[in-house]
């Protein structure tokens with residue numbers, strides 16, 4: 151039948167070009183990491199509700215702490231959680247290092263971000279505390295993406311509260327000790343969180359162990375305070391002389407001298423700025439990315455992990471996502487090491503945390519206004 155308006159027949163370009171065949175369709179979580187409107191860590195399910203998290207009995211929960219109101223130099227770490235979540239070309243289904251398919255053994259969820267708004271330092275810390283407390287109370291092991299390093303104060307405080315004060319040791323990778331009393335009069339700056347944790351009793355000084363310190367900060371008096379409070383630390387020059395393996399072994403023994411679990415705090419600036427330029431206070435002469443990833447596998451494989459944070463990734467200063475990718479892999483190596491532990495019959499979740507969750511007062515939600 152001819153077209154009464156005498157239009158030419160509509161061509162079928164799908165047929166002409168061979169696009170009319172049957173193609174498989176792909177849906178999340180099986181789509182490429184750069185496709186889709188939302189980004190969760192390793193395409194794991196987003197579960198922000200604590201009750202749902204409890205029901206799921208998640209082993210590991212990613213938490214974002216997009217907060218950088220406490221920095222002393224270059225800002226930008228507030229963009230860290232988002233950058234870390236998306237800095238990967240693969241979901242990470244199989245670890246070549248550990249010969250494990252981590253997500254087959256572990257239930258990993260992305261618990262979303264703490265309820266942060268800009269320019270409100272104390273509120274930001276309160277929200278990080280509440281979010282980590284809420285998640286850790288379900289028994290899941292939190293991996294927190296900073297954010298500047300000040301978030302370790304509320305974050306590790308929450309873990310100490312769930313597990314009991316003094317029950318955790320901290321292994322702290324950093325170019326800087328972060329044990330200053332104050333930054334220009336501010337007690338909550340990112341140069342001070344470790345002192346606050348020790349002063350408040352959340353962690354004992356003697357179980358606070360630092361690895362990778364170097365450069366020209368903090369000043370001499372701060373090390374005096376650290377000595378008085380029993381902190382132990384391993385300078386970068388010790389790693390140069392003895393190698394990372396030997397130093398990590400010592401750090402673990404020191405951190406576990408009393409406590410039964412470790413909170414691992416990774417300031418990405420422990421890595422040399424040549425390999426991790428996207429950070430706020432770069433200090434030349436640091437560890438290799440591969441040394442840090444190996445250290446994470448070894449530590450998590452050996453000890454009970456209470457939580458981990460990965461902080462000070464500042465995407466505006468990054469180049470080609472180098473730093474965000476290192477941070478992403480730090481989380482993935484931690485998860486893979488936990489998966490090995492679970493496969494081999496060990497426990498990952500903090501079951502007492504889940505059992506005690508009903509006794510841990512659920513903090514009120516943020517008030518809508520000041």
Ligand SMILES: [Mn+2]
Pocket residue numbers: 299324325326328417462
């Ligand atoms: Mn730090």
